[in-house]
Amino acid sequence: MGDTAEPETLSRSRMQHLDWNRVPIEQVNPLFDRQLIVGEHIMVARLVLRKGCVVPLHSHFNEQVSNVVSGALRFTIEGEEIILRAGEYLCIPPNLPHTATAIEDTIAIDTFSPPRADWVNKTDQYLRT
Amino acid sequence: MGDTAEPETLSRSRMQHLDWNRVPIEQVNPLFDRQLIVGEHIMVARLVLRKGCVVPLHSHFNEQVSNVVSGALRFTIEGEEIILRAGEYLCIPPNLPHTATAIEDTIAIDTFSPPRADWVNKTDQYLRT
Numbered sequence: 001m002g003d004t005a006e007p008e009t010l011s012r013s014r015m016q017h018l019d020w021n022r023v024p025i026e027q028v029n030p031l032f033d034r035q036l037i038v039g040e041h042i043m044v045a046r047l048v049l050r051k052g053c054v055v056p057l058h059s060h061f062n063e064q065v066s067n068v069v070s071g072a073l074r075f076t077i078e079g080e081e082i083i084l085r086a087g088e089y090l091c092i093p094p095n096l097p098h099t100a101t102a103i104e105d106t107i108a109i110d111t112f113s114p115p116r117a118d119w120v121n122k123t124d125q126y127l128r129t
Numbered sequence: 130m131g132d133t134a135e136p137e138t139l140s141r142s143r144m145q146h147l148d149w150n151r152v153p154i155e156q157v158n159p160l161f162d163r164q165l166i167v168g169e170h171i172m173v174a175r176l177v178l179r180k181g182c183v184v185p186l187h188s189h190f191n192e193q194v195s196n197v198v199s200g201a202l203r204f205t206i207e208g209e210e211i212i213l214r215a216g217e218y219l220c221i222p223p224n225l226p227h228t229a230t231a232i233e234d235t236i237a238i239d240t241f242s243p244p245r246a247d248w249v250n251k252t253d254q255y256l257r258t
Contacts (some may be wrong), residue, residue, distance in 0.1 A: 013192075016220040017211055037221045041242035042171070042191040063142075063170040082146055091145040091168045113170035115241040 020046050029053075031102070036119060043115035049061050049073070049102035057095040057099045058126050062112040064092040071106025075099065084108075142169040147174050157256050158182075160231070167247060171246035178231035186228045187255050191241040193221040200235030204228065213237075234249070 002100055016037065023035040023046070028088040031053035035046040040081070049055075057076075068075070068084045075090060076081040077098045084090050137161060145166065152164040152175070160182035164175040178184075178200070186205075195202070197213045204211040206227045215221050221227055247253040 013222040014220075015206065015222060015225070016221075017213070017217065019217045037194070037218055037220065039192050039194060040222060042194050042220075042240055044194055044196075044240070046216065058168055063168050063171055065166070065168060065171050067173075077144065084146070088146065088148045089166055089173065091143075091147075091166065091171075093142040093144060093169060096144070111173070111240055 019114050028121075028124070029129075032127060034119070038115050038120060041115075042111050043112045043119070045110045045112070045116075045119065047106075047108045047110060049100075049106045049108065051102055051105050053102040053106075055100040056129075057097055059095050059097040060112075060116065060118075061094045062114055062116050063094050065111040066090045066092065066100075067109045067111075069107040069109060071102065071104040071108075073106055073108060074101045074103050155251075158258075161256060163168075163248070164248050166253070167244050167249060170244075172241045172248070174239045174245075174248065175240070176235075176239060178229075178235045178237065180231055180234050182231040184229040185255050185258075186226055188226040189241075189245065189247075190223045191243055191245050192223050193219075194240040195219045195221065195229075196238045196240075198236040198238060200231065200233040200237075202237060203230045203232050211225045213241050231257055 018037055020035055026034050028034050029049040033048040039046040066084060067089045068086050070086050073084045075098055077096060147166055149164055155163045157163050160179040162177040166173040195213060196218045197215050199215050202213045204227055206225060
């Protein structure tokens with residue numbers, strides 16, 4: 001294991017060999033824990049969302065690919081409800097407003113490109129209220 | 130489930146709701162099967178590499194994040210051997226030459242940004258010999 005995550009800066013371009021046991025856990029709110037692996041173009045986030053956790057309506061220019069590992073998330077996008085269950089992937093294009101609610105205790109892997117500066121810099125107030 | 134993967138073109142920017150059971154499997158060589166989910170900035174690939182599969186030395190401008198789901202891969206990068214085991218992630222910066230060998234039957238999730246045009250267009254001859 002060559003490294004630990006240091007998600008304080010963006011635009012890194014170096015080899016990283018990690019597992020989630022070596023990445024700091026940030027409790028973003030009482031229902032939402034997050035870990036980040038941050039590359040130059042790719043950010044991989046492991047999310048633990050407890051049942052009832054609501055991610056309010058928001059959008060970002062970063063493309064998002066959400067993958068539920070266990071549990072289930074209910075997304076609402078353009079008036080459509082999408083239930084994302086274990087093993088499923090949802091690609092959310094840039095700038096598309098979306099909400100998500102954990103309808104079960106959920107572990108998800110979200111991938112973004114480019115990396116989310118607001119998550120790295122902790123300026124993501126929409127998650128902290 | 131809203132869609133199936135159609136990895137023939139790049140630069141898509143649309144919502145996709147998928148699981149791997151709905152994505153075509155491509156047998157790239159007798160030891161290497163591949164499935165692709167292709168977004169605008171992100172490509173997620175599910176790889177099945179049988180023990181002994183060798184990915185020859187190559188490089189690409191696309192950043193790569195490899196995650197082993199089961200099994201183990203031995204990477205060689207700049208003379209260093211890295212064994213990537215289940216649950217681990219390896220971030221490979223753009224343009225860094227690397228090889229990989231499956232030292233066990235392996236399932237891996239590789240994420241690239243931008244998407245690999247050679248994988249989408251099947252011009253990846255280095256994998257087909």
